[in-house]
Structures are given as C-alpha cells and as structure tokens.
Amino acid sequence: MRPSAPRSATRAVERRESPREELAALAGRAEEVLAVVAAERLEGEEALTVLAWASRLRRVGAALEVLAARRVEELGLYRRSGHRSTADLIATRSGTSRVRAEEVVETAKALGSCPQTEQALVSGTVSGEQARAVTAAAAVVPEAEADLLALAGTESLRTLQERARDVRLEAEVDRLGRYRRQHAARSLVHGRDDEGMVWGRFRLPPDLGAAVVNRLEHQADAEHRTAHREGRREGHDRHLADALVSLLTSAGEADPAVRAAPRSDVVVHVSYEALRRGRVEPGEMCTVQGVGPIPVERARQLMDDAFLKGVLVEGTRVGAVRHFGRRVPAELRTALEVRSILEHGDIVCSVPGCGRRAGIEWDHREPHANGGATSYDNTQPLCAEHHGQKTARDKARPGRRSTRSARAGPGPDPP
Numbered sequence: 001m002r003p004s005a006p007r008s009a010t011r012a013v014e015r016r017e018s019p020r021e022e023l024a025a026l027a028g029r030a031e032e033v034l035a036v037v038a039a040e041r042l043e044g045e046e047a048l049t050v051l052a053w054a055s056r057l058r059r060v061g062a063a064l065e066v067l068a069a070r071r072v073e074e075l076g077l078y079r080r081s082g083h084r085s086t087a088d089l090i091a092t093r094s095g096t097s098r099v100r101a102e103e104v105v106e107t108a109k110a111l112g113s114c115p116q117t118e119q120a121l122v123s124g125t126v127s128g129e130q131a132r133a134v135t136a137a138a139a140v141v142p143e144a145e146a147d148l149l150a151l152a153g154t155e156s157l158r159t160l161q162e163r164a165r166d167v168r169l170e171a172e173v174d175r176l177g178r179y180r181r182q183h184a185a186r187s188l189v190h191g192r193d194d195e196g197m198v199w200g201r202f203r204l205p206p207d208l209g210a211a212v213v214n215r216l217e218h219q220a221d222a223e224h225r226t227a228h229r230e231g232r233r234e235g236h237d238r239h240l241a242d243a244l245v246s247l248l249t250s251a252g253e254a255d256p257a258v259r260a261a262p263r264s265d266v267v268v269h270v271s272y273e274a275l276r277r278g279r280v281e282p283g284e285m286c287t288v289q290g291v292g293p294i295p296v297e298r299a300r301q302l303m304d305d306a307f308l309k310g311v312l313v314e315g316t317r318v319g320a321v322r323h324f325g326r327r328v329p330a331e332l333r334t335a336l337e338v339r340s341i342l343e344h345g346d347i348v349c350s351v352p353g354c355g356r357r358a359g360i361e362w363d364h365r366e367p368h369a370n371g372g373a374t375s376y377d378n379t380q381p382l383c384a385e386h387h388g389q390k391t392a393r394d395k396a397r398p399g400r401r402s403t404r405s406a407r408a409g410p411g412p413d414p415p
Helices: 007-015 019-039 044-075 077-081 086-094 098-113 115-123 128-138 142-152 157-171 175-184 206-229 236-248 256-260 272-277 296-305 331-344 384-396 403-408
Strands: 187-192 198-203 268-270 286-288 308-314 317-324 361-364 379-382
Touching (some): 019 044, 044 086, 044 115, 128 142, 142 157, 379 384
C-alpha cells in the first residue's frame, strides 16, 4: 500500500511559504495525529494505512535531514550552536550515534555528484540508507549509479549494500595496498552491555576472517545438530555463540573434526590468467569465497599449503571441473559453488531478495523422491528456512512419490 503525495507539500510550493513555518505546522499536526493513534486501538486496515504513512514520513524526514545537513555543512552553521561539526550537531539534536550522523553528512556531500540519487531520495523512491549505499559506490564508479538505484527498487537493503561495496572494491586497482590497509586496521574489541553480558566485535582481512568464520560455522552446524536431537529450536546466532565458547574454552566440547583440523578451509577463487599475470584484469576474479577480494600476491602465498581445483567456465556456465589432490572428488559441489559465485558474487540462497549466506543447503529443484537427478541443472543453494518451506511444498504436491516408493521403484500393475 503506497499513500498518495501529501497535499501540504503542494501547498508549500504554490504559496511559497517559509520552509521553517510549513515544517513547524506539519510537525505539530503529526504530533496531534500521533496522540490520537496512541490513545485509540487501530483496526486492521487502519493500522496498515498508518504504517504505510509512517514509512513514507520516515523517508521524507530522511531526505529533509540530508538536504539540510548539506547546507549546514556548506555554511558552517554548526558553529553557531557551539558544535564541533555538522555530525556532532545531528547526533546531539536527534539523539542518535555519531557514526549514524557522520553517514548522513557523507551522503549529503555525495549527493551533489549523484543527481539521480538525489531525485530518488526527494521523491521517496529510496530511503536514506539506500541513498548512502548508492552514493558511496557512485563516488568511486559514477556509471554504477543507475544500476544500483534499479537494484534498490527490487532487492533488500542488505543486498544493495553488498553490491555497492563490491562495486567499490572491484574498482580499486591497488589490491595489495588495500590488503595492507585492511591488515593494519584489524581489531577486536569487547565489553559488557546493560545486561552484564560480554559482547565482542572483530575486523580481519578477508582470508584471515574467512578462516575464523568458517571454523565457527562448522562448529555451529554441530551445535545445531545437538540442539535438534535435544528438541531445542534456537536461532543460528545462538549456535554461533555456543560454537565460539566450544572452540575457545573448556566450557564446551568442540566437534572433533573441527578441533582436530590444523587449519580452516579457506576457499579462494582466482582466475588462471590473473594468477599467472600477478594482477586482476576486468572480468577476472581473485576473491575469498563468502568474504571478498584479495590481492593475487596473497592468493599465491596461500597456495603454498592448498588443495587445488580447476574449473573451466564460459560466462557464468561451468563447463568442466577437475580436482588436483588425493581427496575424494566433489566436482559437482565445486561447480555449483563456482556458479553461485559467478552469478551472485557469493554462495547465497537462490530465493530472490533473501540473500542469506549462513546455513546454505543444496536442494534438488525436482525432488529426489520424484526421480530428480543430483545434477548441475537440478541443484540450487537454499537457506535452511527456504529449504524447509520448499520441502514442505514438495511433499504436498499431488502425485508426489514417497521416498520409500521412489527407492523401491514402480509397484506391480493394478488389477
């Protein structure tokens, strides 16, 4: 449900009233409506309408904040109230974090070179968060602005942010310099929250971060299986927390396969020509699966202790796979992983708009119980939630054969 344009905005243009006076009147009226909403119990349709208007007003407010912040920054008006910067002024008056206020100012500065994004923000087509993602990427790759705005209209904010980040990273030529900068910026901080619980946050370069995250995810899968056997239904974030405790303390018992592993499985996708040349050219890749790009120099260092897989691709079509090593071949899985990397930049749930990366499972498009082959064209990555939903739909399909009957083959002819 999308509300129509507010009449007051049209009146302001026609009458050319002071924006300050018009906004003061609008704010007063909004507060009156808020008091009515707070005092009454909204019916179903009315609640949906109010929610739609609240979302619209939030976007209008975000656009006003960005445009006003740009002018305050240009004229240095924050000094009048004794603030150190425009971001300091925004954080103080809005009661938000300094980080969020700085993002508003950065967006305001970038809008001048992103006219399409400014128009979309003013019209309410994109939110403040979406505008920040687009302008940050368009500042580095201007020609990406239109495509990112189109993506904002169809995908989630997270998908847009990740694509915008990839645009910026792919445009950076000095990958080795970026890796050194990432390594210098590595950090881990921890503290205690209002509940007295210990919290933590870390930042690591892609290859080191992947080693940590992959080991955590492996152990989290073991924690999930244990919880499932015990009848506990908990979120993936809980299992990750249990995995961290199991791996780092004696309070839990880590999965033996994880504990015994000398190192985590870090998967690097690198184009053969880039590996030979020593740098990445347009259309090539050198990226840590599930994390992001690294310099070819770092990929070469990782090859000193690596298991190699060769994949022949044409566009986004995987033509052939060869594993080099003593392990049992898993060519199909490698082909599926590479296809997802080529098409989506990572191994993500194939349901449009989902974007989940954790707990990815490989699903038969045509169920195995119905004779669906375990093949390249019949297999897709799904998150646990969407995999469960699809399995439930498959089971409810008319004429579906049970797993038992599929294994046993066709029964005797009816009499």
